[in-house]
Amino acid sequence: xxxxxxxxxxxxxxxxxxxxxxxxxxxxxxxxxxxxxxxxxxxxxxxxxxxxxxxxxxxxxxxxxxxxxxxxxxxxxxxxxxxxxxxxxxxxxxxxxxxxxxxxxxxxxxxxxxxxxxxxxxxxxxxxxxxxxxxxxxxxxxxxxxxxxxxxxxxxxxxxxxxxxxxxxxxxxxxxxxxxxxxxxxxxxxxxxxxxxxxxxxxxxxxxxxxxxxxxxxxxxxxxxxxxxxxxxxxxxxxxxxxxxxxxxxxxxxxxxxxxxxxxxxx
Numbered sequence: 001x002x003x004x005x006x007x008x009x010x011x012x013x014x015x016x017x018x019x020x021x022x023x024x025x026x027x028x029x030x031x032x033x034x035x036x037x038x039x040x041x042x043x044x045x046x047x048x049x050x051x052x053x054x055x056x057x058x059x060x061x062x063x064x065x066x067x068x069x070x071x072x073x074x075x076x077x078x079x080x081x082x083x084x085x086x087x088x089x090x091x092x093x094x095x096x097x098x099x100x101x102x103x104x105x106x107x108x109x110x111x112x113x114x115x116x117x118x119x120x121x122x123x124x125x126x127x128x129x130x131x132x133x134x135x136x137x138x139x140x141x142x143x144x145x146x147x148x149x150x151x152x153x154x155x156x157x158x159x160x161x162x163x164x165x166x167x168x169x170x171x172x173x174x175x176x177x178x179x180x181x182x183x184x185x186x187x188x189x190x191x192x193x194x195x196x197x198x199x200x201x202x203x204x205x206x207x208x209x210x211x212x213x214x215x216x217x218x219x220x221x222x223x224x225x226x227x228x229x230x231x232x233x234x235x236x237x238x239x240x241x242x243x244x245x246x247x248x249x250x251x252x253x254x255x256x257x258x259x260x261x262x263x264x265x266x267x
């Protein structure tokens with residue numbers, strides 16, 4: 001399935017979403033956000049989808065906001081309709097990030113080039129970020145005279161701490177992949193010539209894992225900053241009571257006792 005600027009392909013348990021507007025460095029345009037919001041909510045109901053990967057075509061992951069759309073909004077400031085269009089774009093961005101962040105399937109952002117602004121925010125909303133040496137990430141909203149949006153004020157401090165989050169957002173600095181890994185913005189860093197191979201192996205690890213267990217791990221981790229220890233323990237208990245009844249748990253125990261690799265089915 002594809003739109004002019006975003007495509008969706010499912011193979012071997014992995015849905016790969018490619019931002020495909022390389023001449024403009026893959027902005028998250030109105031149409032891209034709308035397409036994402038039409039497809040992403042359907043993926044948990046598809047048993048063939050056990051992992052979702054976001055990537056960008058060409059030399060960038062995503063340049064974030066659509067500059068052409070910003071120009072059009074400037075025209076509307078004089079002619080009318082500006083507030084309505086702005087609210088709609090922000091509403092779409094909010095829904096997009098929230099949908100990615102809460103998707104009950106592991107999500108991975110492959111950064112083989114710059115991820116900037118709302119493009120960087122979408123990457124932060126994913127569970128894991130894999131980067132090549134060419135990867136870069138930045139939150140340069142200030143460069144176009146804007147505050148942060150797309151969940152940056154929530155996601156960024158949770159990864160790098162409040163002070164560093166302010167530093168990155170206030171300066172709009174774009175950091176290289178090595179620095180991003182040191183800060184915790186990137187989880188795995190690979191050489192450019194090994195990126196696709198190494199990233200594919202990582203994706204396969206999640207796509208062939210015990211899907212029900214991974215879903216609960218994600219839910220527990222996502223809620224960990226908004227709870228106390230006792231509540232976390234209760235939530236873990238409830239999750240284990242569900243996961244312990246899965247076929248994958250039986251397979252995992254059998255494989256361990258038989259000294260072989262488990263073959264999880266996602267059930």
